[in-house]
Amino acid sequence: MLFEKYADKMMAVCMRYCKNKEDARDLLHDGFYKVFINIKSFKGESKIDTWMTRLFINLALNKLRHGRTKYYHDEFEAKHEPSFLPTEESSNKYNIEPNVVLDALKQLPDIYEIVLNMYAIDNMSHKEIASELGISVGSSKSRLSRGRVLLNTILKRK
Amino acid sequence: MDKLQHIDELLKKSASTRDYAKVDDNDWMAVEKKLKHRKNRIYAYWFFLALVLGTSVTFITQNVYHQSNKGIVKVQKNKNPIIIDQTPNKEKELNQPTSGLKSLDITPLTNTSPTKIRSKQTDLNTINTNITKIKYAKIPSITIDEIKGESKIKITTPAYISKIEYKPSIIKKNYVEIGFSFTPSISNKVASENTTLSGLINRNFYNNVLDNEGSSFASSQLFSLQYHLNNRFFISSGLGITQKAESISYNYTITETPWSNNNTIEYYIPLAAIDYKKIDYVGSNSYHFIEIPLNVGFKTPLSPNFEIRGQMGASYLKLVQTVGKKASFYDLGLQDLNDLNLNQNNLSANVKIGLYHNRRMFTVGVEPIISYNLNSLTDNNSAIKLNPYNYGLNISTQFKINN
Numbered sequence: 001m002l003f004e005k006y007a008d009k010m011m012a013v014c015m016r017y018c019k020n021k022e023d024a025r026d027l028l029h030d031g032f033y034k035v036f037i038n039i040k041s042f043k044g045e046s047k048i049d050t051w052m053t054r055l056f057i058n059l060a061l062n063k064l065r066h067g068r069t070k071y072y073h074d075e076f077e078a079k080h081e082p083s084f085l086p087t088e089e090s091s092n093k094y095n096i097e098p099n100v101v102l103d104a105l106k107q108l109p110d111i112y113e114i115v116l117n118m119y120a121i122d123n124m125s126h127k128e129i130a131s132e133l134g135i136s137v138g139s140s141k142s143r144l145s146r147g148r149v150l151l152n153t154i155l156k157r158k
Numbered sequence: 159m160d161k162l163q164h165i166d167e168l169l170k171k172s173a174s175t176r177d178y179a180k181v182d183d184n185d186w187m188a189v190e191k192k193l194k195h196r197k198n199r200i201y202a203y204w205f206f207l208a209l210v211l212g213t214s215v216t217f218i219t220q221n222v223y224h225q226s227n228k229g230i231v232k233v234q235k236n237k238n239p240i241i242i243d244q245t246p247n248k249e250k251e252l253n254q255p256t257s258g259l260k261s262l263d264i265t266p267l268t269n270t271s272p273t274k275i276r277s278k279q280t281d282l283n284t285i286n287t288n289i290t291k292i293k294y295a296k297i298p299s300i301t302i303d304e305i306k307g308e309s310k311i312k313i314t315t316p317a318y319i320s321k322i323e324y325k326p327s328i329i330k331k332n333y334v335e336i337g338f339s340f341t342p343s344i345s346n347k348v349a350s351e352n353t354t355l356s357g358l359i360n361r362n363f364y365n366n367v368l369d370n371e372g373s374s375f376a377s378s379q380l381f382s383l384q385y386h387l388n389n390r391f392f393i394s395s396g397l398g399i400t401q402k403a404e405s406i407s408y409n410y411t412i413t414e415t416p417w418s419n420n421n422t423i424e425y426y427i428p429l430a431a432i433d434y435k436k437i438d439y440v441g442s443n444s445y446h447f448i449e450i451p452l453n454v455g456f457k458t459p460l461s462p463n464f465e466i467r468g469q470m471g472a473s474y475l476k477l478v479q480t481v482g483k484k485a486s487f488y489d490l491g492l493q494d495l496n497d498l499n500l501n502q503n504n505l506s507a508n509v510k511i512g513l514y515h516n517r518r519m520f521t522v523g524v525e526p527i528i529s530y531n532l533n534s535l536t537d538n539n540s541a542i543k544l545n546p547y548n549y550g551l552n553i554s555t556q557f558k559i560n561n
Contacts (some may be wrong), residue, residue, distance in 0.1 A: 003186055004186075008181060009179075014179075025188075028181065029188040029192060032189040036189070037196070065491070098175045101168055102173065111415055116165075119166070121169050135435075139432060142432045143433065145162075148166075151169075152162055
């Protein structure tokens with residue numbers, strides 16, 4: 001069944017684009033509701049989970065635009081002390097717990113967090129990001145660079 | 159910056175572990191509930207439509223009386239026939255000359271409660287019933303609006319009228335009007351803060367956004383159904399399309415992005431120059447609703463052909479389409495109205511009072527109207543509440559189904 005197979009994966013998407021678990025759950029429910037309503041429009045041009053991910057991202061962005069989910073991040077605060085990151089170059093060599101990285105991502109301003117999410121994790125191109133967010137390709141690249149710097153700074157500080 | 163590309167790998171790796179993203183049965187139940195609710199909602203719409211149609215048909219069929227042009231009318235309610243005698247000079251009960259009169263006052267012959275008869279027969283003599291007034295007589299037809307308590311009426315014609323062109327023979331207490339109304343209006347809104355989220359309103363929102371939104375032209379088209387009671391009250395409903403609108407004229411540049419925590423913007427992060435966003439947008443936003451009004455009205459006659467009608471009540475408004483763009487209260491970015499979470503189901507109060515030209519088979523009315531959304535168009539997650547209102551001129555034509 002579609003829900004059983006992809007629910008965890010979509011929940012991960014929801015949690016990356018929402019600031020707390022409650023909003024992520026709402027997004028998950030809304031997203032699967034839309035999936036079932038719009039399943040007829042899926043033409044098989046891509047993998048179904050790719051199609052679903054895009055649908056969830058679009059939904060999340062709509063909610064973010066409306067200021068619905070962006071204001072809370074208590075539940076995502078780090079529960080563990082992060083590993084020390086001595087240099088930019090070597091940060092990926094350290095064993096940093098995933099939730100610490102994702103928590104740090106949450107601490108970025110939305111404009112950087114979203115672009116990092118879309119580019120680094122969801123494999124979207126700058127052109128696609130620019131189209132989704134209504135910004136220029138240059139702006140998307142700029143936000144990605146600044147987002148990386150900010151994230152690295154936060155990880156280092158921790 | 160290439161040195162930091164490993165950040166992408168780090169993110170990807172972190173996101174691939176989904177221990178933090180487990181769902182349970184409750185999530186599936188929530189989705190299932192939503193899907194079920196949608197089904198029920200569709201059934202509810204059909205049920206409501208069937209109810210409106212059924213009610214309309216019932217009203218119409220119940221109030222159509224048998225007609226005759228032979229001087230005999232059956233009254234559906236008490237089943238007693240009313241006999242109109244067309245023999246000249248047979249009975250004369252009037253104590254005043256009838257020729258050329260537009261209004262006749264007739265003393266009741268019994269002590270029963272007063273009843274009105276409207277007639278279009280100038281030289282109408284009469285009568286042996288509990289009728290207090292015959293008004294506005296004119297050749298060639300007779301219209302009897304209402305009779306109480308008596309089973310028979312005799313109407314006698316003067317000798318010089320050889321034949322009464324007797325038309326209506328419709329006697330009733332209640333009747334139905336069906337018609338169409340068009341309302342050009344000016345639309346605007348009352349904006350207020352949602353106190354629980356007011357900390358999220360951008361410091362430049364009022365200057366850059368709200369002060370540059372204004373009123374705009376809108377319109378409504380409505381099929382209306384009115385059920386007129388035997389007193390002066392009537393109930394009005396219908397189905398139509400209503401528009402609410404606002405004019406927009408934004409011209410500002412976003413140079414900072416807000417940073418919020420616990421529903422409050424704590425500070426603003428300056429953007430890099432390349433991220434500055436110029437917002438220059440002039441246009442008109444439209445919100446289209448399906449409207450189902452339910453009003454209670456009162457009418458007062460001014461003259462034979464004119465009356466004042468006043469109505470007040472509420473309308474259910476189902477948002478069906480939005481066209482335009484609007485700035486976010488949070489980051490001032492421009493958003494398509496379709497991306498906003500607007501309340502789909504709305505309730506508005508409306509009041510209208512105006513002048514109606516009242517003919518035998520139809521009425522034409524012109525009346526100022528004001529309607530105000532009782533709930534905010536934006537949902538509870540918005541820091542700004544918007545209650546649209548319209549004021550305009552309702553122009554309507556109503557056809558009397560069984561008059």
